[in-house]
Amino acid sequence: MTEEINGNIIQDTQPQETNSLRARARQYAPVLCWIPIVVLCLLGVVLFLFPIANVVVASDARLTGYGVFQGDWLSGLKTPVIVTLILACVCLPAGVTAAVLKKYRTSLGWEILAVTVSFGLLATGVGQAIWLNSMSFAPGTFSILCIVFGSVTLLLSGIEMAIHMALVADNATRALWKSEFNHYKGWLYLLPVLVLLGIFTVWPIFNTIRMAFLNGYKSLDEVGGQTFTFGIENFRSVMRYRGFLTCLGNTMLLTVITVPLSTMLALLVAVALNSIKPLRRLFQTIFFLPYVTNAIAIGMVFMAMFQMVGADVGEPTSIGIINRVIVAFGGKRINWVNAGSGYWSNMFVLIIYIVWNALPFKILVLLGGLQGVNKQYYDAAKVDGASRLRTFWRITVPLLSPMIAYVVITGFIGGFKEYSSIVGIFGDTMGPIGDAGRLNTMVGFIYDCISGNDQGRASAAALILFAIIFVVTMINMYVSKKKVHY
Amino acid sequence: MKVVLKHLTKIFPSRDKKDKSAEVVAVNDFNLEIPDGKLIGLLGPSGCGKSTTLFMISGLEEPTSGRIYFGDDDVTALAPENRGIGLVFQNYALYPHMTVQQNILFPLQNLKGENRLSKEDMLKRANEAARLVQIGEYMNRKPSELSGGQQQRVAIARALVKMPRVLLLDEPLSNLDARLRLQTREEIRRIQRDTQITTIFVTHDQEEAMSISDFIVVMKLGVIMQTGKPQWVYDDPANLFVAKFLGTPPINVFRGRVEGGKLYIGEENVLDVDGVEDQEVFVGIRPEGFILDKEGRMTCTVSGVDVMGRDVSVVSSNEAAVSPLVRSIISSDEMGNIQGTTASFNLKPHKVFLFNKETEERVRFGEQVAAHERMLEEMRAEGQDYTTHEGPLPREQDDKPKEEVAVPEKKGLLAKVKSLFGKKPAPAQAPVEEIPAEEPPQEPAAEEPDSPEETTDSEAKE
Numbered sequence: 001m002t003e004e005i006n007g008n009i010i011q012d013t014q015p016q017e018t019n020s021l022r023a024r025a026r027q028y029a030p031v032l033c034w035i036p037i038v039v040l041c042l043l044g045v046v047l048f049l050f051p052i053a054n055v056v057v058a059s060d061a062r063l064t065g066y067g068v069f070q071g072d073w074l075s076g077l078k079t080p081v082i083v084t085l086i087l088a089c090v091c092l093p094a095g096v097t098a099a100v101l102k103k104y105r106t107s108l109g110w111e112i113l114a115v116t117v118s119f120g121l122l123a124t125g126v127g128q129a130i131w132l133n134s135m136s137f138a139p140g141t142f143s144i145l146c147i148v149f150g151s152v153t154l155l156l157s158g159i160e161m162a163i164h165m166a167l168v169a170d171n172a173t174r175a176l177w178k179s180e181f182n183h184y185k186g187w188l189y190l191l192p193v194l195v196l197l198g199i200f201t202v203w204p205i206f207n208t209i210r211m212a213f214l215n216g217y218k219s220l221d222e223v224g225g226q227t228f229t230f231g232i233e234n235f236r237s238v239m240r241y242r243g244f245l246t247c248l249g250n251t252m253l254l255t256v257i258t259v260p261l262s263t264m265l266a267l268l269v270a271v272a273l274n275s276i277k278p279l280r281r282l283f284q285t286i287f288f289l290p291y292v293t294n295a296i297a298i299g300m301v302f303m304a305m306f307q308m309v310g311a312d313v314g315e316p317t318s319i320g321i322i323n324r325v326i327v328a329f330g331g332k333r334i335n336w337v338n339a340g341s342g343y344w345s346n347m348f349v350l351i352i353y354i355v356w357n358a359l360p361f362k363i364l365v366l367l368g369g370l371q372g373v374n375k376q377y378y379d380a381a382k383v384d385g386a387s388r389l390r391t392f393w394r395i396t397v398p399l400l401s402p403m404i405a406y407v408v409i410t411g412f413i414g415g416f417k418e419y420s421s422i423v424g425i426f427g428d429t430m431g432p433i434g435d436a437g438r439l440n441t442m443v444g445f446i447y448d449c450i451s452g453n454d455q456g457r458a459s460a461a462a463l464i465l466f467a468i469i470f471v472v473t474m475i476n477m478y479v480s481k482k483k484v485h486y
Numbered sequence: 487m488k489v490v491l492k493h494l495t496k497i498f499p500s501r502d503k504k505d506k507s508a509e510v511v512a513v514n515d516f517n518l519e520i521p522d523g524k525l526i527g528l529l530g531p532s533g534c535g536k537s538t539t540l541f542m543i544s545g546l547e548e549p550t551s552g553r554i555y556f557g558d559d560d561v562t563a564l565a566p567e568n569r570g571i572g573l574v575f576q577n578y579a580l581y582p583h584m585t586v587q588q589n590i591l592f593p594l595q596n597l598k599g600e601n602r603l604s605k606e607d608m609l610k611r612a613n614e615a616a617r618l619v620q621i622g623e624y625m626n627r628k629p630s631e632l633s634g635g636q637q638q639r640v641a642i643a644r645a646l647v648k649m650p651r652v653l654l655l656d657e658p659l660s661n662l663d664a665r666l667r668l669q670t671r672e673e674i675r676r677i678q679r680d681t682q683i684t685t686i687f688v689t690h691d692q693e694e695a696m697s698i699s700d701f702i703v704v705m706k707l708g709v710i711m712q713t714g715k716p717q718w719v720y721d722d723p724a725n726l727f728v729a730k731f732l733g734t735p736p737i738n739v740f741r742g743r744v745e746g747g748k749l750y751i752g753e754e755n756v757l758d759v760d761g762v763e764d765q766e767v768f769v770g771i772r773p774e775g776f777i778l779d780k781e782g783r784m785t786c787t788v789s790g791v792d793v794m795g796r797d798v799s800v801v802s803s804n805e806a807a808v809s810p811l812v813r814s815i816i817s818s819d820e821m822g823n824i825q826g827t828t829a830s831f832n833l834k835p836h837k838v839f840l841f842n843k844e845t846e847e848r849v850r851f852g853e854q855v856a857a858h859e860r861m862l863e864e865m866r867a868e869g870q871d872y873t874t875h876e877g878p879l880p881r882e883q884d885d886k887p888k889e890e891v892a893v894p895e896k897k898g899l900l901a902k903v904k905s906l907f908g909k910k911p912a913p914a915q916a917p918v919e920e921i922p923a924e925e926p927p928q929e930p931a932a933e934e935p936d937s938p939e940e941t942t943d944s945e946a947k948e
Contacts, residue, residue: 379546380579384593384644385567394592398583485583 208459217456234460243437244461247445253347254354254441255415262355263407266362271396273363274370284367291360299424302353306336306425337425339433346432346439354421358414362407369403370396398485405480409473416469419443442468487556487570487651487684489520489543494552496538496708512538514708516552520701521870525678525685527695527716530705531731536688537576539705540654543686544573556651567596569652572645572683576657578637580629586640587625590615593648615647618677635666642677653678653685659694671698692732696720701870704728713873718861721836722854724874726846729770729839735799735815737839739808742769744849749840752806756784757833759840759851766843768808773799775837776814778821782830786812789827793818802829 211217215233222228238244273283290298308316308323316333323333335341336349377399381391397404422430422439431438440448442465449458494516500508513535520526528536541547543554545566553562561569580589590612594603603611616622619639629637638658645653658674659667675698678685689695695702696716704711704719704727712724723729729737742751743766749757751769778800786802789811793799798818801811814831836857840849850858 374579376575376577376579377581380573380575380581381592382546383544383566383571383573385596385648386592387596390596394584395581398581401583 208462210459211455212459212463214456217459218453219455220453228456234456235464237457238460238464241457243440243448244445246438247440247442250439251416251418251441254350254418255412257351258354258358259408259411259415261351262358262362263404263411265355266359266366266407267397267400267404269359270363270366270370271392273367284364287363288360290357291364295357295420296424298357299353299421302349302356303337303425306349308333308335308338337432339435341432343438346426349425350421350439353425354415354418357421358411362411365407366400366403369400373399401480401484405476405484409476409480412472412476413469416465416472417443419447488522489518489652489684489686490555491516491518491520491539491543492553492555493517494539494542494554495550496535496542496547497550512708513542513549516708516710517873518703518710518713520684520686522684523682524700525675525687525698526701526703527699528686528688528703528705529692529695529731530690530711532690533707534705535708536690536705537656538708540656540686540688543652544571544654545569546573570648570650571652571654572648572650573654574638574641574645574656574658577661578629578641580637580640580644582629585626585628586616586621586632587612589629589640590643590647593644597648611647612643615643618646618680619643619673633666634662635670638662638670639673642674646677646681646683650683653681653683655685655687657688657690659689659691667694674698693734696732704731706731710873714861714865714870718865722848722858722861723770723839724848726768726770726841729841733772735773735813737770737772738812738814740769740771740804740806741808741843742767742806742840744840749838751784752804754784757835757838761855762840762849762851765849767849768841768843768846770839770841771833772837773813773815775834776800776816776831777834778816778824779830779832782832784831784833785828786814786831787827788824788829791821791824800824800829 212234213230213232214228215231216237217228217234218226269287273280273287276283305320306322308319319327319333320336322336327333334345336345373396377395378391381395386394418441422441422444426432426439429436430440430444442461446458446461446465449455449461494513495511496513498510498512500506500510516535516539528539530536538547542549545561545564549562553560555561556569566573581592584592591608594608594611597603613622613625616625619642621636621639621643624632624636624640629640632640638661642655642658655674659670662670671694674685674687687695687699699716701713702716702719703713706727712719712728714722719728720732723732726739730739740751742749742756743764744750744759744762745764747758747760747762748755749759749762749767749769784804786804788800788802790801791798792801796818797815798821800814800816802814803810804812835852836854840851841847842849
């Protein structure tokens, strides 16, 4: 080894770039690397900001005819919004008051957190409940219900505090009760959440399973006094149903294409964002904007970008911006989403939209992961002579693999539940005019069954969807266990 | 490979780039010639710029000015991968997702063109490197499954596998426990001797640097204070900083003065120093420079004696000492010479160093002048440069009187802001708050009444 090292030192690692031209090229290389990044960022700005700007301005007259921007949508929202606001106004002072009252005690952090979070969840739960049109309660009833809940929580908290204050004087008793008391207190604070979870999550899940296994179950018929036999007829009927395979196929196709695509794009954007310093915060915000916008509203903007008005009756009266660009570059305009459009052009629009919509969350998670990677690994890779590409594949990707796995798993779950994007672009007919239901998905199928008062079949389909998601997630976990470095 | 650093300077700009006063000069006009095949230690307190120097040699940091030569090649503008260096990071930076073998192979797999080896050759080289650092049996483990010392050796193997011209080690031992540190530094020494690769070693631990380096460079605030063989630097420090930085236990420093060829510490004439002009001095005396003697010329008040096997460390105090404790190491045979609480010492002249009080530079006397000449000659014979810092010594920023002026200004601002909110200015409050913290003895007394209650507590639980 000794001799070999001595002998090889000069031969092996003699620098080859002593001539000035290559040295100079190396000097300018970092500047050149900036160009794709800048282009990417600008592209990101255009791609991400344009649809959002469109929503805000709502300048396209075609949108206003669609219903969402008509006058009555706000009034429907009014009650839950007001209730949530009122509750928020209650929770915040409640938390603060609790903090002030309990100042004399050392452990108060998590208690206040529990109180505040319970109220927050209460507000969300109630908001959700009001959203469900099928609920037989009137919104008013719910406001009362939540106020009762809130008061009970406050009251219990107050009583607990009173007891506690009384006990402060007596050290021995306090020590005796301390451990027991803390346990009971934890459950007390969790109570509102547990009740809400029970009502709005556990019971519906249980009910779904029950309905799925009651042959031909219909809630209206049950109200009418009919009884149902136990069996798997609902599952059979789902399988036999003509639209089901289309829905399953569409769902699978969309998921399999969009998840890898959006993950890879997100990884690229995250790495690019991570490598720039100036304006990073700005770009981060811009790339995150789609996440905070409404999926259906943006979907309609996408439709407006792709559509051709009046194409089905002859020469279109106006065409969307995408076709304008195609025409401007000398291409032939394509019927993307209107009557008579092809399946794959529909799918193309959907895929672009879903990927666009899925990117922000993934970018955020991956960027967070990237920023957690120790910079020294990159220094070491630099000293070891790894090229940028090799550093990316051999260092960045493996070190980021937990984040990538997370993004892929949640991406698959979200992909299988795809629904709102199709409603956004094609409306609740789930397909272009004249071809309704062509782009329907599993969740769409379930909704259709519910609106046909066929809860049994809907429940069966929901369980099938759950099984699919479960199996795919298990596969994901299995693969990631082998490939992911934690 | 000889490494030459010429006028190397690194300035880190302040966050606000226009603010020139806040920029940090990490390395200041650094000139050094590192001979081929030697192991040299860059030594200094933390923040003295030694790691920055190392990273500039590696190419990871770009020097603000100055040039770096490997042999005759100017490598200043070369990227790290083209310099032919191996770098071992302080926390090793082993790729956590790769096995030991993959880690060691990684630099080889990155080679391109004619340098690229066949797969068998790569494996052969990796195995050789692994054998050299004795980790052959762990090739299929992940770094997280190795101990600190083993990880460290993997890092060295990864640095060595591409046959670097220069091996750079950034505080390689600081993450190891004491026993492992001793073992590993022998290991590094052995590997360096076996491979004969020019090695630069950064550490803040003077003992570490002294024990394994052929040559040490003592740095302070980005400036070289002294270079030379460890023993020479220890025996002939060029200034007070070097004298204080080297040696455990540290050197004892006294305020003293020279009058008519006699050295006074306090009122005692402790040593005759011929040929030194009258001046105020700092006197540095190595712990081993004391001889216990009933008739000794220097007296100290003994406060304790630590017996450490063969040697005895006498802890005493002297009014003229800069630090409250004076440590002297004597042979245990001389123990009987301590009478009561006072000990009298004679001094070994070659262990006593005088430093001018103003410049803190060395003032040599008697034999020391000739010894210094001998050392210089020996150094020249070996082809090494003798470098010491010249001109005014750099000082820590908080030594500067300027800063002292700046602080009250800040306080004034703070007070102004506080007065806006109707509060008293901060300086008045601060001492009031500190007083209770300085009185720990009272606390146990305050707790006593509680203890009976605690017993009742436990009774109640039962």
